[in-house]
Amino acid sequence: MKLKKPLSVGLLAALLATGCHTINDNDGGCHIYGTANPRFNGKKIYLVPLQGKVTAEQVDSFIVNNGQFEFHVAPGEMKIIRVDYHVRLGVEDLLVVAEPGRIEVSIDSVSYGKGTPQNDSLQQWKEATKANKMANFHYIKQIRDAESANQPKEAEQLKEQLDSIQRAYRRYSRQLAANMKEGIFHDFLKENFPTTTKRRTAEGTIEEIPFD
Numbered sequence: 001m002k003l004k005k006p007l008s009v010g011l012l013a014a015l016l017a018t019g020c021h022t023i024n025d026n027d028g029g030c031h032i033y034g035t036a037n038p039r040f041n042g043k044k045i046y047l048v049p050l051q052g053k054v055t056a057e058q059v060d061s062f063i064v065n066n067g068q069f070e071f072h073v074a075p076g077e078m079k080i081i082r083v084d085y086h087v088r089l090g091v092e093d094l095l096v097v098a099e100p101g102r103i104e105v106s107i108d109s110v111s112y113g114k115g116t117p118q119n120d121s122l123q124q125w126k127e128a129t130k131a132n133k134m135a136n137f138h139y140i141k142q143i144r145d146a147e148s149a150n151q152p153k154e155a156e157q158l159k160e161q162l163d164s165i166q167r168a169y170r171r172y173s174r175q176l177a178a179n180m181k182e183g184i185f186h187d188f189l190k191e192n193f194p195t196t197t198k199r200r201t202a203e204g205t206i207e208e209i210p211f212d
Helices: 004-020 117-148 152-180 184-192
Strands: 030-036 044-049 060-063 068-073 078-083 094-097 101-107 112-114 196-200 206-210
Touching (some): 078 184, 094 101, 094 112
Parallel strands (some): 030 101
Antiparallel strands (some): 078 094, 196 206
C-alpha cells in the first residue's frame, strides 16, 4: 500500500508536466498572456464577451499570480479584460480581439494589448479614440465658457472646430476598417462608424443618405 502514494504523485507530476506543454500559440486558438500591477496578486481578472447577454458560462477568470495571468479561448469575438470590481477603481478595462495567435496585454491605470494583426490595429485605434475624447473634453469646456461669457460667435466657431475633429475621427475609423478589409475588428468598426444613415422625408418615406 505504501507504494501507491509515490506512484500516484509521480503520475500526477507527469500529467501536469504534459499539460504545461500542450499549449501551442500557433494551434489556431487565441492565447492571451497578461501582466498586471502586483497589487492585483490574488485577485481575479475576467475575460467577458463584448456583446450579447453575458452568462457565467461565457466568462473566463484567472487569479493573478506574481503579476501575471493568461487566457486560452476559441477565437471569434471581441472580449473585455477587467479586474474584479472590488479593485476596479482607477483601472482601465481592455478591449481585445479573440483571434488566433499570441496576444500580450497589460492591465493597469492605462491598459494595452498587442501581438496579432487585429489587436495591433485595435491598439492604434484605441490611442486615436483617447486623443479624440481629450479633444472633445477640451472643446466642450471652451464652448461652455464662451456661452457663459455671452460670446455666441466664438462658441459657434468652437462648435465648428469640434465638428471637424469628430468628422476626421470618423473618417480615420472608417479608413482603418477599409485597410483591414475583413475580420472581427473590421466588422466592429463598420458597425460603429457607418458611412450612411437613414432619415424620413417630408413624404414619409425613408431614404439613405451619407453620414458625413
